[in-house]
Amino acid sequence: MNIEPQPKTILNPEDRFPGGVYLDLLVVPHDGDQRTTVGKVRFLPGARTAWHSHARGQYCHVIDGVARFGNRRGEIIEVHAGQTLYTPPGEEHWHAAAPGHFMAHLAILEGDEGADIASWWGEQVTDEEFEGRVGA
Template sequence: MNIEPTAPTSKNPPEQFAGDVWLDPIALPHDGDQRMIVSKVRFAPGARTAWHSHARGQYLHVTQGIARFGTRDGQIIDVHAGQTLYTPPGQEHWHAAAPGCFMEHLAMLENADDPAGTTTWLEHITDDEYNGSVA
């Protein structure tokens, strides 16, 4: 066993995120038989992902603040610190910090058979999509 080296914090790219979003890798595969990825992701108020999906689904555990999640059917939910959201494989969705607060979550997912296909990034969400009615 070993203590993993600390990876530097990176700012997520504007092609996939709007606003300030930072990522800290926690666990990455060491070899081809491993698939697990865990990252701590921090969002400034109102910062958000673009639409995307994951080949094997994703768990998001909110550790601070309030997260906002949306799906293509127009459903929007706010998830509070201590709650975990699951998005199934292939479901197009977005996540963000709710207005007026910072948000941090742990993102947990598995690589696809081809790691390049783990996440499919799509277009940015609109302000109307972000500001839609919360369930």
């Protein structure tokens, strides 16, 4: 057994996390038998991820503020502190802090053997997508 080192806060890159998104990696796999990663991710108001998907799905447990999660069907789900959202494997989605709200969530996911945890990163989420005005 061992106590893991304190995580260092990093500012996520703007090309995947525009608007100010900070990450503390709390759990990182040590060997080939472990695949789970847990990160505390903090968003400034209106900050968001780019479109992405995860090979083995993802749980996001909101610990503070109000989150928005969107998918390619144009659905936007608002998630509040204490709630957990599950995104299935391969589903393209984004997460964000709702306008006027800071937001923090725990991102819990597994990597595929030999693959990046986030198996795919796409384009930026437009303001229309973020605001739910697609096709309006």
